[in-house]
Amino acid sequence: MSKENNNLCEESYFSEFYIKNVQSATNFAYYKSGDSDAALDLVQDAFAKIWENCSQIDFTKVKTYLFTTVNNLFLNTIKHQKVVIDFAKETPYLDRTNQSPEYLLEEEEFKHVLQKAIASLSEAQREVFLMNRIDGKKYREIADLLGISQKAVEKRMSGALKILKEQIENI
């Protein structure tokens, strides 16, 4: 274990770890803050902490350490605000063959409602839901990163689904 810890202190090894995880950590910070600039800043600060404390971090838990640090830094620095996450510019429609104006309008409307509904999720539900949907992470992986049980992840996931469904069907 100590040998692996030392690896983290090696610049080449740290860089590799950085490249691998910087995107998903930034996404995570973004789900929390809804601010892309602030998200990267948070992540940079978290990586800086890992580098500074490289000799004291258990290698097997360094990913969890990264996400926990991002979360803590977020709680310390950023005021909670409504998080509205935009769609990618070229979002394909579910039914690509259907190009009727009615359908397209309907789908745009749906996206708009969905976006609002996601913004209304609790922070815990949103991060889990988006890590699954956007980053394509499995529940197990999310649980490891957040330092919670897989059951808790599934509960948040199903809670998020319920809220989203209700809000969409109410309109």
Add this chain to the structure above:
Amino acid sequence: MKKEKEILKWLNGELSSKEIEDLKQSEDFETLEKIAHYSAHLATPKVDAQQALTALKNRKLTKKEPNVRTLHFRQIFKVAAVITVLLTSAYFLFYNTNQSFETGIAQTKSFQLPDHSEVLLNASSKITFNEKNWDEKRDLTLEGEAYFQVQKGKTFSVKTADGVVKVLGTHFDVKQRNNYYEVSCYEGLVSVTYNNNTVKLPPGKTFRVINKQIEKTDDFDAETPSWLQKESSFTRIPLNQVIAELERQYDIKIETQDVDTSKLFTGSFTHTNQKIALEAITIPLQLSYKIKGKTVIFYKYEGQ
């Protein structure tokens, strides 16, 4: 929510295509499918990992040194070794006041004990005594031969492998060699303890044990042992003891050929001239000798 378990499994990519078909038949699935589809296309800020890493490195971060202190065993051993040496030498300097005097072949040495008693040490001999306790206990250990001129005072003991000599204040000689023990009194009174028997020696008397046999001895009238005048004297002493003394006074090895070394010898040899000394022993015994380097061979004169 109906079929919650299946939905969660579906979102986690754990359902087979057939199971997905089944799930599609459930009533609310259309909405869920839309949610799942469109939420996956929410945008996140794209990070240029390399550029961000360079930016991080430009922060000039310093690694915090771990708070681990290595035990420097080598250092500890060094310190321990120094302390051991210091303690040992201190012990020898201040506590262990055992003094010893030693002579090699053909050497004599004279010195004074703390009470100004004189000791003359013959060749190949050693004396050990405790300087600190000397005032309370005049004890010393002797290997070899020495002449003592003891100042009056408490009992003065000379311990040897063969016996103990006790005096109050006298002049005497003790000779303890291989299978040879001899005490001669020159002044005062000497008490010799040998095998739990104590003999008192007045001046001019000698107590002698050869091969564990107490020998009869003649009185002598010398005032000091002859070896103080660089001469060894013998009165009816087996040749092998004479040869042993010769080897101690000259740095030579003596071998014998067809010579009865238990033959008794009376006479003396000087410590200053090897040729005269060898002749002084061989001629009276009708022997001859030849020298080969450091070895001297005694052989029967008649046989030649």
